Amino acid sequence: MNKIKSLDDLRKIKADVEGKMKLREHSENAENLVQIKVAMATCGIASGAKTVMDFLVSDLDKRNIPAVVTQTGCMGYCYAEPTIEVTKPGEEPIVFGYVDTKKAEEIITKYILTGELVDGIIPVNYEKIEDKKN
């Protein structure tokens, strides 16, 4: 890859991204995006959440799956870190525990693309992260 040095390069990226966004206009609305939150407090980071987040961002992009991957705080499942919360459009969020890049790949291939559930789901999550005072 060429070296990226200036804000000019960012301008090019912007033009490129806008072009792509026009192509898939309908899928770009927030409610049509898969939302993934990666728990990244001390416990998550120490267990490798950054590698998982890096992987999710690049792999979803590579497969052209419209998604937003963001960090969140500790969900209280420190024993099962790294944990991620996946919300498919129109569905309830599901929290997966012990997620490494292999598991993340499985979650994308099975749960996100086909809806098939995979091992490692943390139940009891009837409240969203936002509702939880952390």
Place this chain on the structure above:
Amino acid sequence: MKDLSLHLIDILQNSTRAEATEVYVGLIYNETDKTLTLSIKDNGKGMSAEMVKNVTDPFCTSRTTRKVGLGIPLLKQNAEKTEGNFQIKSELNQGTTVSAVFKYEHVDMLPLGDIGGAMALTISSWEKTEFEFDYKKGDNEFNLKTQDMKEVLEGVPLSNPQVINYIKEIINENIK
């Protein structure tokens, strides 16, 4: 924590949790003293004097989901291992400044790690927060502000994967 970039993600989460709207990150080398200072300054809700006093205690946390808070103690430990030092200053409703000084030639010095990636994943997660990244090593200086990036992007989100990659590359390229 395996490297400094992981500490950076961790401490930046404290700032965003404190509802900071502006966060400054400094990675400043002093080649005379052979020190590297990592500083994180935010304008979040700050802490009371008593909290500041206890915050380096691993059994102190503002969270209710668990009883330990290891982020700051671990950073302090890693700085002190290199015979550096650690400081935290905070005032209620004013903000907090954390600075960790490392002697970078010390055998226990942590590698920098993926600083660009750490910044990119944080910037993209809290789009409403303005971040500034500042780097100085000898004549090599680099500065990146999310405000400038947002001006160029005109509405394209910072969480776009290509933009995340740009932030990561531009920082890592410039701090070599």
